[in-house]
Amino acid sequence: MGSWRKGLSILKTWFTMVTFGYYPCTSLIRGFCRIGKTKKATRVMEILEESGAVPDVITYNVLISGYCKSGEIHNALKVLDRMSVAPDVVTYNTILRTLCDSGKLKQAMEVLDQQLQKECYPDVITYTILIEATCKESGVAQAMKLLDEMRTKGCKPDVVTYNVLINGICKEGRLDEAIKFLNYMPSYGCQPNVITHNIILRSMCSTGRWMDAEKLLSEMLRKGCSPSVVTFNILINFLCRKGLLGRAIDILEKMPKHGCTPNSLSYNPLLHGFCKEKKMDRAIEYLEIMVSRGCYPDIVTYNTLLTALCKDGKVDIAVEILNQLSSKGCSPVLITYNTVIDGLSKMGKTERAMQLLFEMRERGLKPDIITYSSLVGGLSREGKVEEAIKFFKDLEGSGIRPNAITYNSIMLGLCKARQTDRAIDFLVYMVSKGCKPTESTYTILIEGLAYEGFTKEALDLLNELCSRGVVKKSSAEQVVVRF
Template sequence: MAETLIFSVPTGEPSFLIFLNRTFLSIKRRLLARILRYQNDAVAHSRIFREVDDSATEKKCELNAGDCLSNDGGNGRHAVFNALDTMLKDSLERLKMMRENLCLVKTGLTIGYACESKYAEDTATIRRLCLDGKLGAAVWLWGKMAQKGVVSDVFTHNHIVNGLCKIGLLDKADLVVREMLEFGPRPNCATYNTLIKGYCAVNGVDRALYLFSTMTYAGILPNRVTCRILVHALCEKGLLMEAKRMLEEVLKDDDEKDIPDLVISTVFMDSYFKDGAIIQALNLWNQMLQNCTKVDVVAYNVLINGFCKSQQMNLAYGYACEMFKKGLLPDAFTYNIIIGALCKEGKISEACYTVGVMSNMGIMPDQITYQIVIRGLCFAGEIVRAKHLLWCMLNNLMVPKPLIWNLIIDLYGRYNDLSNAFFTRDQMLSFGVCPNVFTYNALILAQVKSGNFHGACSLKEEMISKCLFPDVVTYNLLIGAACNIGRLDFALLLHDQMVQRGYEPDLITYTELVRGFCIRGKMKEAEELYAKILKSGLLNDHVPVQILFNKYCKLKEPVIAFNFYQDWLESKKGSLP
């Protein structure tokens, strides 16, 4: 009975111990021991009270009996009556106390089971909220439990830490881990792995390495997952040798250190490919096969991607075929890697054929697949096939992201097809996709190409009305259009607006203004602006010089034109390392 009572209240306040005059502010790991101690104290106290009551009753009975013997007959009868009355009252008091204790025990059992059920429900809710991204509600419930003196387990704390790391609140996550070290529950290796991964995700490798070094002081040994996280972070920063040294240091006491880890080996192989060390990557691959490491699709994807980046498509195709021979089916990442490499080489037809093969293998093209192919088609100028793929996405109930719409709108604008450009924008809106700054820049380019300067300016105002602020590209397009129609004053006004908004004019901005000055015959202003370009160090191509050179040749001033050319050559020499 006592054991049942103890284990029924592992998380709440034991209400049946009525002699406690305070509540627990936090539940420690020694809570069970404290409850056991208080339970034994309660039993001891009840025994003491019972012995005291029994001895007191015996003394009273002896005293009354003595009175009865020492007094006369009449008084003796009253003394006997008093003794019996005292014994009856004491018996009734003991019976009442026993009844109350039984009721309290019953109530304590009920509350204990209810608290246990409530604890499990609350912790499960916190974990579910963290996984669903509702961290605010999870932290609120977690705080409510702490206010009641209930501390959740380490598994629930890990969910809180993970949720904070996902939204970038690493300081808060670090604070939770420090509180766990001070107040409990004790963090485990998963806790540190979560926090280390969070810091690595925001390029805080130094802080991640510091946490790694403090794990052993907290009595927690890093595992292979810790190594994978840190090795990947170090390799991403190009610190390949540091990653190897750290791996050797961590695994020096590991009994399985001679067994290659597939994940870590894959990360190292990817780093070799990024550094252009193809031979080292292949040696590592062969070593993995010789050690009977069971490679997976991810390892093959890294290998195929490395060869595609190195423009060795024959090897990439060869290892893709090897995957089939080993019973590994390529996934969407495998096909996207090959399709992207084909589009970069301008082999659009082969890329489209690969998309067909991908579909026939039962792997549906995703957003990335369509984006790669549509971009390749737009660069190749094949607007009809690009628009066909866009409709394929919509027919497959896949709403394209703004980037895909922008590519097609931009291509229509470059072909001066203003109606189709705006029709595509309207389709974009009808599917619930909001235009962004790049969308408006593509439409402004379409207006400029068609010679509709006022329409381009109206689009800029429309951007501002929708809380989309024009960028450098927007202003450069409008400045160039204003210079083309001889509106140099408006072009300078746009330049001033650009500077007021905090944008720094680039070489294209100054080139358009130089051309505008030359069109209006303001050669002095054009030369001053060119000198400003030279002084700023922005001059890295020949366009501004060519504009001035051609203008002075038309003005029959070849010496001045040649001097500008000489100045440009000198600036190019000074910019060389």
């Protein structure tokens, strides 16, 4: 028996016991919405309305929110139009949030107009939602106009409003302005919080301003603004990218002193850093440390380790780990399969890689162009260029659009098979399909020519492409060395 049937039978009981009450119905609607059964929720609402009861605004809000969560904006708007009581600010905020999240700012502004006409006054949340979307779609300058509007209407911006704006300013690459804004906040009657600082900190790190980041962190501590796990993760991530793993570890180990427990986002960049330095033993050491502290590896941890294993030639171990992932409560994702498929393809085990392609499809994972490019590359490298081309054609037939990397792999295969003429035909085909050749495309073809003995032609072409700026001088030198 389906759970909704059980729900409806409970509803009938309620109707006999509680005469036309709507409170139990709200719970029922909420329950159906939570499990995505919006149709059943709507049916409950209809029964309630038909019974002669007047549902209150909360019941309507629950249903509207359910529609929004299942992506049925159209139905949410339909309920808004037809509801038998006046919508409140929560109703509008729910709908505006969903419209903004799906990039429909224009429609959101129309709903705001409708809201104002009905004299339902927008609150700080309403404006913050719209300011955030405006930052993303039209830029901060436009969003500032909304800030002015909310102030003139007597609605006071709060820390979230300012955070949204500061984030927008940072994303527009104007970090110094964002810092000014942060410093002005107290004079607007609003204290910056940890999120404000994290936004600025992240921007400082991603623009390489490490000294400023360190200064801001100590300022936070001095002002009594406690850092969060995110604060530390921002710093760890930056240090690991710079290869400063020792300093990253220092920060990670200091986190508990500040009341923060490192999570997988704290450990993963460190593992990645060790793997990049080919220090697998240290990566494993930190894996063990994180587990011993109760922080379990997530799929990104596994993907990082699988990548390192494949690069290290230990692809069989990678396959073994992939097989065991599900039993460890961590389901492989597209990137997991791509990693192992690529590893197998590079080791000349394309057949096994193909098996994984079918396995991932069976699991409901949709291969992407990276999956296919790895397989095309594997077939080409194994000298099975005809098979590679057939696979390529099948892809095109099923609506997958190959990119430059896919084309380059085929061309490389053809050149290695001393069929540079066919590779050139393929270049023509690539261009006709609207795919722009890359520097690699040209160097593959030039090396193909040289390989077949047309050294002079290859050099001439190389010079020609160099003078046209299509191939960089440094790349050209590398090509000549390989002749």
